[in-house]
Amino acid sequence: MFEALVAQPPDALLGLIKAYNSDSRAKKVDLGVGVYRDADGNTPVLKAVKAAETILLETQDSKKYLGPEGDIGFTTRLEPIVFGARHRLAGRLAALQTPGGTGALRLGAELLHAARPGTKVHLGAPTWPNHAPIFRAAGLAIETHPFADLATQAVDFDGVRAGLARAAPGDVVLLHGCCHNPTGIDFSRTQWEEIAATLAARKLVPFIDLAYQGLGDGLEEDAWATRLVLDAVDEALVAYSCDKNFGLYRDRVGALTVIARDAREAATTATNLAALARVAWSMPPDHGAAAVRIVLERPDLVAMWRAELDVMRGRINANRAALADADPGLAFIRDQRGLFSNLAMTKAQSQALSGRHAIYCTGSGRINVAGMQPGDAGAIVAALRAEGCL
Ligand code: PLP
Ligand code: TYF
Numbered sequence: 001m002f003e004a005l006v007a008q009p010p011d012a013l014l015g016l017i018k019a020y021n022s023d024s025r026a027k028k029v030d031l032g033v034g035v036y037r038d039a040d041g042n043t044p045v046l047k048a049v050k051a052a053e054t055i056l057l058e059t060q061d062s063k064k065y066l067g068p069e070g071d072i073g074f075t076t077r078l079e080p081i082v083f084g085a086r087h088r089l090a091g092r093l094a095a096l097q098t099p100g101g102t103g104a105l106r107l108g109a110e111l112l113h114a115a116r117p118g119t120k121v122h123l124g125a126p127t128w129p130n131h132a133p134i135f136r137a138a139g140l141a142i143e144t145h146p147f148a149d150l151a152t153q154a155v156d157f158d159g160v161r162a163g164l165a166r167a168a169p170g171d172v173v174l175l176h177g178c179c180h181n182p183t184g185i186d187f188s189r190t191q192w193e194e195i196a197a198t199l200a201a202r203k204l205v206p207f208i209d210l211a212y213q214g215l216g217d218g219l220e221e222d223a224w225a226t227r228l229v230l231d232a233v234d235e236a237l238v239a240y241s242c243d244k245n246f247g248l249y250r251d252r253v254g255a256l257t258v259i260a261r262d263a264r265e266a267a268t269t270a271t272n273l274a275a276l277a278r279v280a281w282s283m284p285p286d287h288g289a290a291a292v293r294i295v296l297e298r299p300d301l302v303a304m305w306r307a308e309l310d311v312m313r314g315r316i317n318a319n320r321a322a323l324a325d326a327d328p329g330l331a332f333i334r335d336q337r338g339l340f341s342n343l344a345m346t347k348a349q350s351q352a353l354s355g356r357h358a359i360y361c362t363g364s365g366r367i368n369v370a371g372m373q374p375g376d377a378g379a380i381v382a383a384l385r386a387e388g389c390l
Contacts, residue, residue, distance in 0.1 A: 012129065012362065012363060013032070013033050013034070013129065013362060014033060016030075016032030016033050016360055016362065017032065017033050019032075019354065019360065020032055020360045023354075023358055023360075025358045027358060027379075028358035028359070028360070029358065029359045029360065029371065029372055029376050029379070029380065030360050030368070030371045031359060031360055031361040031367040031368045031369075031371045031372060031380075032360045032361060032362060032368060032371065033368065034181065034244070034339045034340065034368050034370075035249060035368070035370070035371070036215075036244065036247065036312055036316070036339065036370045037370055037371050037372075038315070039315065039373060041373070043247065043249075044247070045247060046246060046247045046305065046308050047304055047308060048246075048295050048301045048302075048304040048305035048308060049246055049247060049248065049291050049292075049295065049305075051295075051301055051304065052290075052291040052292070052294035052295045052298075052301060053287075053291050055294050056287070056290055056291055056294060060290070063286070065283060066283055066286060067274070067283065068096065068273075068274040068275075068277040068278050068282065068283055069095075069096040069097065069270075069273075069274060069277075070096060070097025070098075070283060070284040070286070070289055071097055071286060071289045071290055071293055073293045073297070074097055074255070074289040074290070074292055074293040074296075075095040075096060075097055075255050075257070076095075077292075077293055077296035077297065078095075078240065078242075078255055078292075078296070079093070079095070079257075081213070081219060081223075081296070082210065082213065082223055082226065082238065082240060082257070083223075083226075083227060083230065084220075084223065084227055087227070087230075088231075089230065089259055091262075091263040091266065092259050092260050092261070092262060092263065092265075092266050093257055093258070093259060093260075093266060094257070094258045094260060094266045094267070094269040094270035094273055095255055095256065095257040095258075095270075096255065096256060096270075096273050096274065096277060096284075097253075097254070097255055097284045097289050098239075098254045098255055098256050098277075098284055099252040099254065099281060099284050099285060100241055100243055100252040100253065100254040101209065101210075101211045101239050101240060101241030101243065101254040102130065102134070102241075102252075102254070103252070103254055103256075103280075103281070103284065104238075104239035104240060104241070104254045104255060104256035105130075105131070105134050105135075105207075105209065105239045106134050106137070106138060106280070107256050107273065107276055107277060107280065108207060108237045108239055108256050108258070109121075109134055109135045109137070109138035109140055110138045110276045110280070111237070111258065111269070111272060111273060111276060112138070112140060112172060112207075112237075113138045113139045113140055114272060114276065115272075116170065117139060118139065118140065118141055119140050119141070119170070119171070119172055120140070120141040120142070120143055120167070120168070120171045120172065121135045121140050121141070121142055121143070121171070121172045121173075121174055121207065122143050122144070122145060122163055122164070122166075122167050122171060122172065122173045122174065122204075123135075123142060123143070123144045123145075123174050124144070124145055124146065124147025124148070124159075124160060124163065124174075125144045125145070125146055125147055126147065126148070126182055126183065126342065126364070127147065127174065127176070127181070127182075128181045128182065128209070131174060131209075132144075135174075140172075143163075143166070143167075144163075145159050145160060145162060145163020145164075145166070146159030146160070146163070147159065147160060147180075147183075147185075148180075148183045148185045150183070150342055150343070150344040150365070151344055153183075153185065153332040153336075154185070155185055155187060155188075155191060157191055160191075160195070161194075161198075164195070164198050164199075164202065164204065167202065167204050169202060169203035169204070170203065170204075170205065171204055171205070172204070172205045172206075172207050172237075173199065173204050173205070173206050173207065174207050174209060175195070175206055175207070175208050175209070175225075175229065176208075176209055176210075176211075177208045177209065177210035177211075177213070177222070177223070177225055177226040177238075178210065178212055178213060178215075178216045178217075178221075178222035178223075178225065178226075178337065178338065179211075179212035179215055179216045179222065179337050179338020179339065179340075180337075180338065180340070181211070181212075181338065181339070181340050182340045182342045182362070182364070182366040183336070183340065183341065183342045184333070184336030184337055184338050184339075184340050184341040184342070184369075185336055186216070186225070186336075186337055187225065189224075192225045192228055192229070193228065195229070196228050196229045196231070196232035196233070197232065199229065199232060199233050200232045200233050200234075205233070205235050205236060205237070206229050206230075206233060206236045206237070207236070207237045207238075207239070208226050208229065208230075208236065208237070208238045208239070209239050210222075210223070210226055210238060210239065210240050210241070211239075211240075211241040211243070211244060212241075212244050212245065212338045212339065213240075213245055214245045214309040214312075214313065215244060215245060215309070215312060215313055215316060215337075215338055215339065216313070216337035216338050217313075217337060218313070219306070219309070226238065230259055233259075234261045235258075235259060235260060235261055236258075236259040237256065237257070237258050237259070238256070238257045238258075238259070239254065239256055240254055240255045240256070240257065241253070241254045242254060242255075242288070242289075242292050244339070245309060246288075246291075246292055246295070246305070248288040248291070248292070251285065251287055251288025251291075252284070252285055252288060253288035253289050253292055256273065258273065312370075315370070316338070316339065316369055316370050318374055319369045319370065319372055319373075319374055319377075320333050320334050320336065320341075320369055321334055322372075322374040322375075322377040323369070323372075323377050323380065323381070325377070326377040326378060326380070326381040327381045327384070327385075327390055329390040330343075330381070330384075330390070333369070339368050339369060339370045340366055340367065340368060340369065341366070341367055341369060342364065342365055342366045342367075343361070343365040343366075343367060343384070343389060344365060344389075345365035345387075345389045347363045347364070349365070349387045349388065349389050350362065350363050350364070350365055351363070352387045353383055353384070353387055353389075356383070356386070356387070357379070357382075357383035357386070357387075359379070359380060359383050365389075
């Protein structure tokens with residue numbers, strides 16, 4: 001049986017965790033995997049989440065099965081946060097809790113395959129390296145177009161336009177709702193407006209990946225583009241992750257929402273999502289989503305969570321400013337958003353950064369800005385200069 005298997009490479013991003021941990025040098029900087037770190041380099045459990053977990057511990061009186069939809073209170077409470085307090089999508093939504101944003105992407109892909117086998121998904125390059133494998137694993141076809149140019153650190157909007165022009169009606173377009181991974185480069189408002197109009201005019205279906213709401217410019221601001229697109233189109237999918245903005249990474253908290261043309265199609269879609277979840281993981285893990293629900297049910301915990309999110313976002317943007325101030329060649333980092341920026345460098349240069357300077361980023365030059373302290377900016381810039389990256 002297993003003799004036919006070919007060894008697979010490990011996840012390059014998760015492999016960085018191991019490499020960093022096994023480095024015994026006293027001063028090292030982890031700009032690798034996308035995890036927020038505080039001023040002490042830790043990734044603590046949020047106070048609002050701890051408080052919700054305490055309530056959960058005290059009040060949960062059963063662990064009997066929920067359904068494949070997971071915690072319905074969780075997805076319902078998330079709705080105004082993502083779609084806005086006064087959204088007009090009521091009746092057209094089919095939502096369910098998923099194991100992280102990854103589970104939402106995979107379930108969305110399975111739904112597309114069930115609806116129309118072999119659907120084509122258009123991805124901008126670069127994108128999160130898991131996107132294409134997740135869609136391919138569900139049987140979908142991938143086509144890529146340029147998204148951003150690392151040499152200029154700008155959106156390649158001609159490339160995006162050309163990619164959308166090639167797409168056929170019914171094709172799916174993957175869009176990062178905010179805080180683009182790996183570049184930190186988001187579309188401008190006018191670019192989003194043109195994209196939304198093109199999607200609507202050409203009957204393309206947006207699949208929005210929203211994994212960092214609140215870590216760019218604010219909760220409302222980071223949902224602006226998603227809401228704009230959803231206002232323009234008849235059908236869409238949104239893969240949402242609470243793993244970064246609630247710091248719940250390993251608890252695997254996410255949701256998939258499908259926006260259907262009408263209530264009847266939304267109801268049928270919901271039955272399909274439940275059926276697909278049943279054959280994948282049956283039901284999602286409960287704990288993290290229950291904690292998020294409890295936070296969102298209580299105004300005091302919502303206020304606490306928002307304040308913690310403000311601190312995280314403030315620190316990320318302060319780190320961005322520190323890097324930008326440290327070298328004019330990094331000025332672009334100030335205007336980018338979210339955990340990541342992608343420096344233009346070769347794999348050899350990234351290996352030299354870790355090997356000679358104990359500064360860890362991905363082989364493609366992606367840095368997790370939240371992994372550093374503002375005081376690290378000088379050492380990072382010195383290492384980038386020494387290795388010819390600046
Ligand atoms: N989408 C993007 C763009 C991401 O960066 C991540 C990161 O983890 C995910 C989806 C998946 O999120 P999760 O950890 O909740 O599966
Ligand atoms: O891009 C990142 O670093 C985050 C975390 O298989 C991540 O999105 C990385 C790889 C992976 C799952 C999550």
